[in-house]
Amino acid sequence: MFDLFRKKLDSILKPFKYKELTKKDFEEIKEELVIFLIENDVAYEVAEEIIDDLEKLVIEKRFDKSISPSDFVKSSLREYLKMSLEEIDWVDLDSAIEKIRKPISIVFMGINGVGKTTTIAKMGFRYKQMGYRVLFACADTFRAGAIEQLQEHAERLKIPIFKHEYGADPAAVAYDAIKYAETRKYDLVLIDTAGRQHSNINLMDELKKIIRVSQPNYNILVLDALAGNDAYYQAKEFSEKIGFDGLIFTKVDADVKGGAIITATHLYKKPIFFLGVGQRYEDLIKFDIESFLNMLFG
Numbered sequence: 001m002f003d004l005f006r007k008k009l010d011s012i013l014k015p016f017k018y019k020e021l022t023k024k025d026f027e028e029i030k031e032e033l034v035i036f037l038i039e040n041d042v043a044y045e046v047a048e049e050i051i052d053d054l055e056k057l058v059i060e061k062r063f064d065k066s067i068s069p070s071d072f073v074k075s076s077l078r079e080y081l082k083m084s085l086e087e088i089d090w091v092d093l094d095s096a097i098e099k100i101r102k103p104i105s106i107v108f109m110g111i112n113g114v115g116k117t118t119t120i121a122k123m124g125f126r127y128k129q130m131g132y133r134v135l136f137a138c139a140d141t142f143r144a145g146a147i148e149q150l151q152e153h154a155e156r157l158k159i160p161i162f163k164h165e166y167g168a169d170p171a172a173v174a175y176d177a178i179k180y181a182e183t184r185k186y187d188l189v190l191i192d193t194a195g196r197q198h199s200n201i202n203l204m205d206e207l208k209k210i211i212r213v214s215q216p217n218y219n220i221l222v223l224d225a226l227a228g229n230d231a232y233y234q235a236k237e238f239s240e241k242i243g244f245d246g247l248i249f250t251k252v253d254a255d256v257k258g259g260a261i262i263t264a265t266h267l268y269k270k271p272i273f274f275l276g277v278g279q280r281y282e283d284l285i286k287f288d289i290e291s292f293l294n295m296l297f298g
Contacts, residue, residue: 018062025069026055032070033077040296041259043232046266054080078297084266085289091246091271092286093218097127097188100217103135103181105189107174107214109207109242110222111234112195115250115276117146119222120190121153123274125281128159132187136161137177139170139210142194142203150192157281162189170194170206174214191216204241211242218245220273223260225249231260232267239268250276253283258296 030051037047054077063072097104106123108116117140124134136154138161140146147163154161162177174191181189191214193207211219221244223231238244247264252275265272272287 019065020060020062021058021069021072023059026059026073029070029073030055033073037259037262040257040262041228041231043229043259043263046232046263050077050080050262050266074297078293081262081296082289082293085292088265088269088271091273093246093273094130097132102185102187103178103189104187104218105174105178105181105191105214105216106218106220107139107191107193107211107216108220108222108248109193109238109244110195112143114195114222114224114227116195116222117149117153117192118279119248119250119274119276119284120150120192121157122276122281122284123190124153124157124159126284127188128157133185134159134188134190135177135181135184135186137174137189137191138163139173139177140192140194141166141168141170141173146192146194171209171213174210174216178214178216204237207242220244220246220248222248222250223264225252225258225260225275226254227260228257229259229263232263235264235268244268244270246271246273248272248274248276253277258292261292262296 033051033054034047037050038044042050054073057080058073058076061076063069108120110116120136124136128134136150136159138147138150141164144166147166151161151163162173162180164173164176170193177189177191193210194203219242221235221238223234227234247270249261249272261272264270274284275287277283277285
């Protein structure tokens with residue numbers, strides 16, 4: 001009886017308890033929302049697109065009068081970003097590697113200085129700890145010291161490295177490394193490539209050739225979480241000219257605002273395989289949506 005009374009009372013009071021968000025309400029906070037995203041390093045074009053999408057979803061939506069229109073819209077933004085991230089076809093790389101026929105090959109690409117080689121070392125450490133036979137392959141035959149850098153990690157981790165001489169064809173290195181892994185029964189081949197500015201046509205063409213010749217299981221774009229707006233241009237160029245299966249963000253342990261992650265995932269709906277959160281080999285973690293949103297919104 002009491003429950004029935006409460007339901008009837010709620011239905012009577014409902015029009016007084018809730019109100020609709022008007023276009024005027026949204027306009028008053030719209031600029032603040034765009035600035036919030038930009039200040040958190042979301043690319044300007046993406047920030048505007050997100051807020052325009054949000055506007056279509058929340059106008060005329062009912063919300064509790066006990067909260068302000070501003071708070072309602074901000075909480076709606078968090079939910080919108082959560083839904084957007086949940087729409088991605090997330091791939092658990094650990095599970096995938098367990099199931100796929102060996103050897104599994106992964107090509108890492110990105111511009112200079114994002115931390116590709118260190119990320120490869122961390123991946124090698126992770127999968128060696130899980131019991132896989134890992135092989136590093138240095139297809140960066142362009143940058144002086146690249147082979148030695150990967151070699152140093154290989155020696156520390158006691159992981160073999162496949163390499164040719166400087167100036168060798170990087171595509172041949174990648175292809176030969178995979179064939180070598182097949183004959184020597186390795187489980188995982190992690191292929192380093194030369195860091196390249198996304199505007200360098202010759203180096204991008206070289207990377208295309210590496211992918212075409214080696215046919216890797218995964219092609220991963222490594223981005224610096226501190227890149228801010230530049231992550232937009234990097235992801236755009238690599239997506240249009242090469243394509244990628246997923247992302248790894250580095251330097252997430254620094255003063256990261258999260259916008260580069262929002263930018264890349266909003267545009268390309270590609271999974272984030274891992275986040276680099278420190279300098280140690282074990283500082284590689286899986287991406288978690290709730291933890292990320294808590295970091296972004298505080």
